Amino acid sequence: MIIRPGHPCWVELATNDTERSTRFYETVFGWQHHWTRDDAGRDYAVALLDGEPVAGVRPLDRATLDWTPYLAVADLTAASARVRTLGGTVLEASPQTVPGLVAKVLVDDPGGATVGIAQPVDGGGFTAGVPGSLGWLEFVTRGPRQADPFYRALFGYRQQQVGDGKAVDHVVYSTGGDTVIGRVRMAPDTPATVPPRWIAHFTVPAGLDFSETLNRARTAGARLRFQPHPSPLGQVAVLADPLGTRFAIIDPDLATDWDTASPADDPYDD
Structure with missing residues (x-):
């Protein structure tokens, strides 16, 4: 690898x-x-x-x-x-x-x-970016002024603001020409007890669309944490699995243009 x-x-x-x-x-x-x-x-x-x-x-x-x-x-x-x-x-x-x-x-x-x-190690491989696998990472933090320099220095990321930096502070981390992480600032009024977190976004499986995948997850015991919303990478829904672990599903076929007024700035405030 x-x-x-x-x-x-x-x-x-x-x-x-x-x-x-x-x-x-x-x-x-x-x-x-x-x-x-x-x-x-x-x-x-x-x-x-x-x-x-x-x-x-x-x-x-x-x-x-x-x-x-x-x-x-x-x-x-x-x-x-x-x-x-x-x-x-x-x-x-x-x-x-x-x-x-x-x-x-x-x-x-x-x-x-x-x-x-x-x-x-040992030529180990990891498959991502295909239907049913990891498609995107969202990093949610209340301390972007600490986080951005740390990850930039550790990995050499190029960091670009795609929100307005005020109402919506959303920065994408990229390296080698590939955009790999979206960093989102928590809303200022987020309770101090809410920890920073990483949200793994898994693409919808082959043969299923967004609604079908969402219905399948909820039927299997998932709970919707935040209403589905559009993004430049695809339609997204944040869920909690039956044990309460958060993850998201994403459908790249439903991608939209950037919207700096998106209500999805902080879907993780609880």
Whole structure:
């Protein structure tokens, strides 16, 4: 696998009910899950779509609010040291390796948003950008003045404001000619108890449109967190799975032009 620093190279769900979680995403996106073990002997499920890895699931003793994205680095040790230099925190004493896929570690940025950095190992691959897989990442923070310099220095992102910077502070992060992340500032009146978060957007599965995918997810137990809204990347709906973990579905066929007055500036204020 060619390492493209700053690009998503893995996405992971930590859950306290792996059976219920895997069954839900299998129903919605058509994934299959292959159980293996990481390098420490802990159970780990690899989600497969048409035989290709698209996500990971690991057991945890508590429910989690969001999926965790992992951004690619060329040298995990050097990148971890760089995180500390830039004011972030490395949350794990040593990387977790999923054999044949990635070595990865969780970090907090200076504003307290948790994200993963990872280095593909053994030619490991990750499929994204196809129907039923990760299509987009949205990063929601109350501290863009801390976040933007941190991610720019760590990954060399080009950052472009596409909102008006006031009513709608929405910046896209791009690298190597590819737009990879949308950073959204929380509304100023968002309660202090609301944490920063990453929202993984999964594209609608092949053969289904947006409404059909939304109906399938809700029938399987998902709860709508924010009304569907248009975006330049496609129609979006933010949901919570049956255990309360947030994710979004996106249909690129319904993309629109940028609208700096979009009500979707902060769909995560609870």
